[in-house]
Amino acid sequence: MTSWKTIPADRYDVAVVGGGAAGMTAAIAAARAGARVALLERGERPGRKLLMTGNGKCNLGNRDLKPSDYYSDDMAMAASVLERFGTEETIAFFASLGLMVRERRGYLYPQSEQAAVVLDVLRYGLEQEGVKLLTQAMVREVSCFPGLAYSGAASQRNASPQRTTPSHARSEDQDIACRPRSGQETTDHGSGQGYILRLDNGSQLWAGRVVLACGGQAAPKTGSDGSGYALARLLGHQVIAPVPSLVQLHCGEKYCKALAGVRAEGTVRIYADESQRRNQMPGGSSYCQSSNGGQKGCAAPIRPIWNVGDNCIMEESGEIQLTERGISGIPVFQLSGGVNQLLAQGKKLRAELDFFPQYEAAAYEQLCCGRMDHADSKTVETFFTGMLHKKIMGVCIRQAGLSLEQDVAGADRQKLRQVFALCRRLPFTVTGSHPFDSAQVCRGGVSMREVDSQLQSRRSPGLYLAGELLHVDGRCGGYNLQWAWASGYIAGNAAGAAEKRAALNTG
Numbered sequence: 001m002t003s004w005k006t007i008p009a010d011r012y013d014v015a016v017v018g019g020g021a022a023g024m025t026a027a028i029a030a031a032r033a034g035a036r037v038a039l040l041e042r043g044e045r046p047g048r049k050l051l052m053t054g055n056g057k058c059n060l061g062n063r064d065l066k067p068s069d070y071y072s073d074d075m076a077m078a079a080s081v082l083e084r085f086g087t088e089e090t091i092a093f094f095a096s097l098g099l100m101v102r103e104r105r106g107y108l109y110p111q112s113e114q115a116a117v118v119l120d121v122l123r124y125g126l127e128q129e130g131v132k133l134l135t136q137a138m139v140r141e142v143s144c145f146p147g148l149a150y151s152g153a154a155s156q157r158n159a160s161p162q163r164t165t166p167s168h169a170r171s172e173d174q175d176i177a178c179r180p181r182s183g184q185e186t187t188d189h190g191s192g193q194g195y196i197l198r199l200d201n202g203s204q205l206w207a208g209r210v211v212l213a214c215g216g217q218a219a220p221k222t223g224s225d226g227s228g229y230a231l232a233r234l235l236g237h238q239v240i241a242p243v244p245s246l247v248q249l250h251c252g253e254k255y256c257k258a259l260a261g262v263r264a265e266g267t268v269r270i271y272a273d274e275s276q277r278r279n280q281m282p283g284g285s286s287y288c289q290s291s292n293g294g295q296k297g298c299a300a301p302i303r304p305i306w307n308v309g310d311n312c313i314m315e316e317s318g319e320i321q322l323t324e325r326g327i328s329g330i331p332v333f334q335l336s337g338g339v340n341q342l343l344a345q346g347k348k349l350r351a352e353l354d355f356f357p358q359y360e361a362a363a364y365e366q367l368c369c370g371r372m373d374h375a376d377s378k379t380v381e382t383f384f385t386g387m388l389h390k391k392i393m394g395v396c397i398r399q400a401g402l403s404l405e406q407d408v409a410g411a412d413r414q415k416l417r418q419v420f421a422l423c424r425r426l427p428f429t430v431t432g433s434h435p436f437d438s439a440q441v442c443r444g445g446v447s448m449r450e451v452d453s454q455l456q457s458r459r460s461p462g463l464y465l466a467g468e469l470l471h472v473d474g475r476c477g478g479y480n481l482q483w484a485w486a487s488g489y490i491a492g493n494a495a496g497a498a499e500k501r502a503a504l505n506t507g
Helices: 021-032 049-056 075-084 087-096 115-128 152-159 227-234 274-280 330-344 361-372 380-384 390-399 413-422 479-506
Strands: 011-017 037-040 070-072 101-104 107-110 132-135 139-146 193-199 204-212 239-245 249-251 263-272 285-289 295-299 312-322 326-328 349-354 426-433 441-446 463-465 472-474
Touching: 011 021, 011 193, 011 479, 021 037, 021 115, 021 204, 021 479, 037 204, 049 115, 070 075, 075 479, 087 101, 087 107, 087 479, 107 115, 115 132, 139 227, 204 227, 204 479, 227 239, 227 441, 239 330, 249 330, 263 330, 312 330, 326 330, 326 426, 330 349, 330 426, 330 441, 361 413, 380 390, 380 413, 390 413, 390 426, 441 472, 463 479, 472 479
Parallel strands: 011 037, 011 204, 037 132, 204 463
Antiparallel strands: 070 472, 101 107, 139 193, 193 204, 239 285, 239 441, 249 326, 249 426, 263 312, 263 349, 285 295, 312 326, 349 426
C-alpha cells in the first residue's frame, strides 16, 4: 500500500473512491476490463467494516436471493442489478480470487469462516490486477470538467508486456454486466470530459471515470461517516435522508428494565397511530436532501403488511431479545429501517410482541379456556407458570392489574383473560433506535432513479455509484454484502469497459 502523501499527482482511467466491499470489487472489475485503476481509501487500510461482518465470519451472501429481501425507491432497478450478479456470480468471482466458499442453511461463508481471509483475497486481487491502492487518501471534492479525460492509460496498460490477462478474466462478450437496456442508459461522455479529485491535503488526481463507493453512515468508526453523500451532492445528486437500519429499537415502557436479558421466540408487529395510518402507507415519502441544501419529498416506500390486524403495517418473526432500552434481535433488526423512516417523518408507532404466533385465534382461545377451567387454590403466579419466561409472565400479570401473590380463585376473571391477551399483544411505544454507531447499514442514500442500469449517474456521465451509498438495503443474512459485490462489480466493469472503448476510439 502507498500513502497518497508520498506520490505525485497522477492520472488514471478509473478512480474508485472507497476501499470497502463494493469499492474493492469495483476496482478489480474495472482493472479486469482493461482500465488503469486507482483505489482511494481514507483509512490506513481497506476493508475495516468487512472484518466486522457475520460476527467475524463474513456472511458473503445467501442462496435464497430475491428482490423482496431488499428495500429501495426503485426496486426494479435494484432487482436488475441482483439478477445480473447474483449468488452464482458471487461464488464465481471469489473462486477467481482463490477463495473457497461453503454453504450452511443457504448462507454463504468462506470455508475458513474468517472475514480476514475474505479481505486478504480481495487485497491480493487488487495487487494481481495492478490496481494502485492509495491509503489515507480522503477525497474532499470531485469535479467534472470537459477536456480532462485521460484515455491513453487504458491502451498503455493493455499494451504492457509485463502483464498478461489472467485466465479468469471474462471477455467483453462473456461479461457479467449485461449490455445497456434501450431507453435507460446515460449518454456516455466518451473522451470529452473527465474528473478531478481533490484530497484533504491539497493533492489532486485526474481520472476519466469515477466510481463512488464511499459507504453510507452506519458504523462511522470504520470510515462510513456519510462523507460520500456530500460528494454525490456536489455532482448534482439528491440524497434520501439516511436512517439507521438493522439496529435495536428503543421503547418508552418502564417494564423494559424488568424484561432485560430475556430472549423468546415470537412475532413483532408494528402498528401506526390510527389517525395517521391512512396517510402514511403505502407510497409514503421521506425527506430528501437536495444538492443545493434544500429539502424535497422523495418516494422511499416501506414494505407494508396489512394482513395482521387493522392497522398493522409490518411484522417479522424470530428470536426477540428484550433489553433495558427496548427490543432487539433479528426480527427487530429487519423492521428497524422502516420504523426509523416513519419516525423521522413524525409518525407515532408502537410494537406489539406475540409470543404465541403459532396459534390461530380459535386454538389460542381453547388453550386459555382450558387453563381457566383448572384455576384452583394456586396463586396467580403459579397459575401462569409454564407458559412463558418468568419475567414476561410477571410483566403481563402486573399490566393486567393483578399481583403475583394473590389467590387465582378470587382474581377478577376479566383480568386473568387480559393476561392471556397480553401474551399475544404486549405493547411497546417505539421512541427511536440505537444511533448509526450501532447500525449495520443505513436506509436512504442516492436514489436508484438517478442511475442507469450500469449504475452510471444520470446527473454526471462518467460517474458511477455502488454499495451502501445508493438507496438499497437488505435484510440480515448476507444480503447487504451481496448488494456490495453486485453493485461494485457492475459499476466497476462498466466504468472500465467504457474507458477502454474511449481509448480505442481515440487511438
